[in-house]
Amino acid sequence: MIETVYLEKEIKNHPRADKIINRVNPKRVIEIERYQELFNLKSQSFRLQKNKPSLILAKKHGKFIHPIPEKYGIGGKENYYFSHLLNCPFDCQYCFLQGLYRSANYVLFINYEDFMEEISKKKDQETYFFSGYDADSLALEPKSHFVAEFLPFFESLPHSFLELRTKSIFTRPLINHQAIANCIVAYTLSPESICKEVELKAPPLHKRLKSIVDLQQNQWKIGLRFDPLIYVDNFESTYKNFFQEVFSKINLDLLHSVTLGTFRLPSSFYKPMKKQVKNQKLLAVLEKTPDNQYTYPPEKLEKLLHFCTEELLHYVNKEKVFLCQ
Amino acid sequence: MILLTTATEIEARAVIQKLKLKKLQDPYFSIWQNEEVILVITGIGKVKTASAIAYVFAITKSSIKAAINFGLAGHKYLDPGLVFLAHKIMDFTNGKSFYPGISFSFKDITSPLTTFDLPYTSYEIDSGYDMEGVAFFETCLKFLSLDVIHFLKTVSDNAKNPLPPQLDKNFFLHLMKASLSALESLIATLTSMNKLLFTPPSVDLSFFIENWNFTESEKNILSDVLQRLMILEKPYKVEALKSLSKHEVLQDLKRLL
Numbered sequence: 001m002i003e004t005v006y007l008e009k010e011i012k013n014h015p016r017a018d019k020i021i022n023r024v025n026p027k028r029v030i031e032i033e034r035y036q037e038l039f040n041l042k043s044q045s046f047r048l049q050k051n052k053p054s055l056i057l058a059k060k061h062g063k064f065i066h067p068i069p070e071k072y073g074i075g076g077k078e079n080y081y082f083s084h085l086l087n088c089p090f091d092c093q094y095c096f097l098q099g100l101y102r103s104a105n106y107v108l109f110i111n112y113e114d115f116m117e118e119i120s121k122k123k124d125q126e127t128y129f130f131s132g133y134d135a136d137s138l139a140l141e142p143k144s145h146f147v148a149e150f151l152p153f154f155e156s157l158p159h160s161f162l163e164l165r166t167k168s169i170f171t172r173p174l175i176n177h178q179a180i181a182n183c184i185v186a187y188t189l190s191p192e193s194i195c196k197e198v199e200l201k202a203p204p205l206h207k208r209l210k211s212i213v214d215l216q217q218n219q220w221k222i223g224l225r226f227d228p229l230i231y232v233d234n235f236e237s238t239y240k241n242f243f244q245e246v247f248s249k250i251n252l253d254l255l256h257s258v259t260l261g262t263f264r265l266p267s268s269f270y271k272p273m274k275k276q277v278k279n280q281k282l283l284a285v286l287e288k289t290p291d292n293q294y295t296y297p298p299e300k301l302e303k304l305l306h307f308c309t310e311e312l313l314h315y316v317n318k319e320k321v322f323l324c325q
Numbered sequence: 326m327i328l329l330t331t332a333t334e335i336e337a338r339a340v341i342q343k344l345k346l347k348k349l350q351d352p353y354f355s356i357w358q359n360e361e362v363i364l365v366i367t368g369i370g371k372v373k374t375a376s377a378i379a380y381v382f383a384i385t386k387s388s389i390k391a392a393i394n395f396g397l398a399g400h401k402y403l404d405p406g407l408v409f410l411a412h413k414i415m416d417f418t419n420g421k422s423f424y425p426g427i428s429f430s431f432k433d434i435t436s437p438l439t440t441f442d443l444p445y446t447s448y449e450i451d452s453g454y455d456m457e458g459v460a461f462f463e464t465c466l467k468f469l470s471l472d473v474i475h476f477l478k479t480v481s482d483n484a485k486n487p488l489p490p491q492l493d494k495n496f497f498l499h500l501m502k503a504s505l506s507a508l509e510s511l512i513a514t515l516t517s518m519n520k521l522l523f524t525p526p527s528v529d530l531s532f533f534i535e536n537w538n539f540t541e542s543e544k545n546i547l548s549d550v551l552q553r554l555m556i557l558e559k560p561y562k563v564e565a566l567k568s569l570s571k572h573e574v575l576q577d578l579k580r581l582l
Contacts, residue, residue: 045470284553
């Protein structure tokens with residue numbers, strides 16, 4: 001339960017802010033000038049705030065969509081991400097947000113229409129829009145109604161594809177809506193033992209799989225995101241059994257794409273994360289690469305990636321598999 | 326250890342008794358301590374507050390993990406005797422605002438708090454009033470994260486119940502005693518929050534520095550490798566390294582990862 005909401009003065013009379021505050025029903029609403037005066041402050045603890053995150057309601061200014069990094073696509077030529085939300089209620093130990101942000105409080109940009117206006121400018125060419133880069137697309141949905149508001153919008157733009165990236169099992173707004181051809185609900189999945197160990201506060205694998213089955217029964221296109229792959233001593237049996245379990249439940253006709261990539265971090269995130277992450281062993285095995293990333297030593301990385309790619313190709317056509325590395 | 330600050334002796338008296346604090350022999354400030362808490366009576370106003378806090382942080386090195394400013398405050402509308410946690414601190418002089426991070430469940434009253442340079446008696450601003458808050462927060466922020474810097478204030482007067490010209494010390498003492506349970510609860514909360522923080526294991530390089538002439542950059546690499554070995558619980562035998570060159574030592578240790 002969110003007890004504290006910070007509200008930018010500029011949007012204090014915005015009807016969406018009112019509705020969100022009513023849904024959150026916080027103990028206190030604190031007026032602020034701009035979200036950066038809290039969110040960007042140096043002396044704060046991401047780890048302590050993860051204990052009880054507050055919600056900051058803000059208005060986004062400047063650029064609303066950004067090109068995605070190279071090699072992170074799922075088959076489209078034009079690819080952008082947008083972030084209506086910063087941070088996430090789950091506590092995945094590998095998450096780069098722990099190194100990117102100083103604060104674990106949620107920032108929700110409520111001027112959805114400005115995002116939509118920017119996205120509309122690309123409506124005549126086939127373009128993919130990724131919504132889950134800086135947050136889980138669905139996890140705050142009961143409060144934000146982001147999906148409920150953006151689905152009808154994307155429905156009207158047949159050449160624009162929306163990827164919702166999530167681990168959430170809150171699928172009601174999707175189930176209640178007729179499936180649309182240009183929306184992909186992409187689930188990040190890990191073997192159950194790894195979920196327990198490092199994806200803290202996130203729904204367990206079997207619940208995510210149940211949500212995928214429900215969504216496919218309602219004709220939603222699904223993406224599977226095996227990213228990050230985590231190196232464990234018995235990774236062969238762990239991932240073999242995991243893929244077997246996942247693909248025993250998936251309807252391949254409604255599978256849009258599969259991505260995979262091993263655990264990696266830009267070096268600028270590694271240092272702050274060392275002070276935040278509970279599961280220190282996860283980071284201690286990483287090594288710095290010449291291109292300024294931290295990842296597994298080459299031998300481990302290649303073994304893990306090769307094995308998982310080969311296993312995946314037993315179940316999925318390679319045209320649907322994309323390597324994000 | 327938790328740092329408590331009050332502006333005056335009368336605000337500190339009840340907590341000194343309750344927590345059985347012992348006075349330190351200090352030439353500059355009135356400082357009291359037990360195993361978990363260190364209290365400093367700062368004096369009234371921003372400058373005295375900032376200097377007392379900086380002083381205590383200096384003498385205690387890095388053992389302070391959280392700070393609470395505890396004391397009396399005027400308020401526009403809250404009744405005398407009510408205790409509130411400040412959720413926004415405003416400097417009346419320059420309009421700057423600060424936000425203590427309430428990263429724990431707190432169901433009781435919270436309120437803004439405005440810091441003035443002189444006593445404020447017109448009760449027009451919707452908040453609590455004090456003369457130290459901003460200085461307490463800004464100084465503590467040099468040493469701690471905003472999530473562990475808090476204000477627990479007991480309302481002493483409001484627009485309907487202004488302070489009389491002759492102050493009654495017993496009334497203040499009574500108010501402070503009544504707020505002690507809220508203080509103890511906040512101390513317990515901040516103490517337990519500290520357990521959520523991870524401190525990477527510290528590495529002792531003395532053996533390596535005595536036996537090899539590592540550059541500063543090599544010491545950093547060595548420290549990182551040794552720390553990772555500790556986290557991964559991979560032991561190494563120092564005696565076996567003695568016959569190696571410093572580059573071989575680094576290579577050997579890295580190989581263990």
